Amino acid sequence: MVRFSFQHRTAFAAALLVSLPLMAQAAPATPTPPVPPHQKWSFDGPLGRFDQKSLQRGFMVFNQICSTCHGMRSLTYNDLSGIGLSQQAILDLAHAKQVPGPADAAGDPTTRPGLPDDHLRSPFPNEAAAAAMMGGVAPPDQSRLAAIQPYGADWLYAFLTGYHMPPPPGAPVVPGKFYNDWADGHLIGMPPPLMDGGVEFPDGTPDTAVQQARDVTTFLVWASDPHRNDRHRTGLYVFAYLSGLLVLAIAWKRKIWNRGKTRNAQDADDR
């Protein structure tokens, strides 16, 4: 067994201490990522709430476009009741998908129609297959996309509306990659997913690419935090309850204080 003597350890620690400033100097300065323009979101702030209509349109965009490449494993179809989908709509959605079923008698893989308890899985059988189909990079699962991006919703919206076709003059051109203002190095393996009229909204909202980007961003933020509305409602109740208690406490304190004051005044009169 190798044992470090006390001297060895001290020498090692001293060497480390001396080299720290050098290491700090050698490390390349990490470029600060550009800040995407801030958008107004209904779910911003401590009292923010998700706009249900926008969530439902956003889910349409996810379901018709994004889910052809991306999974969202954190959600089950049943969870979509949280954006106001009916049980029948959820059943129909799940049924329309084929998911891997139990092996048959010969041990061969089978598929079955989806059920409300199934998760929104990736359309590819596994990550390697996804990467092979998509030119080397697998589409990431979208469950936590909005939460892991430092500028969450603002970045997603900027990214989804940040493609330039053709790329600006002088931009690097790489086959199979697309120019996007907000992608790492301005290049990304995902083709621009949104275009005007790509999804038809039944509520009459204009189906522009920009509107689709807003709605799908709202849906992605909800998906990464589906209980935000409930939490904010509970927060509001707790706040109202505590405020009520505070008012009662003040009234009570005044009453007791006043009683004390009158008694003191009476005592003074008696003297």
Ligand code: HEC
């Ligand atoms: C044709 C398949 C395809 C479709 C459709 C698609 N994506 Fe992607 N997406 C990809 C691939 C592949 C990547 C990984 C690309 C890379 O890292 O170069 C990706 C990456 C992403 C990223 C991560 C970008 C980053 O830099 O971290 C986001 C966000 C994203 N997609 C959102 C969406 C949304 C939202 C939709 C639906 C509106 C969508 N995608 C539709 C294939 C797709």
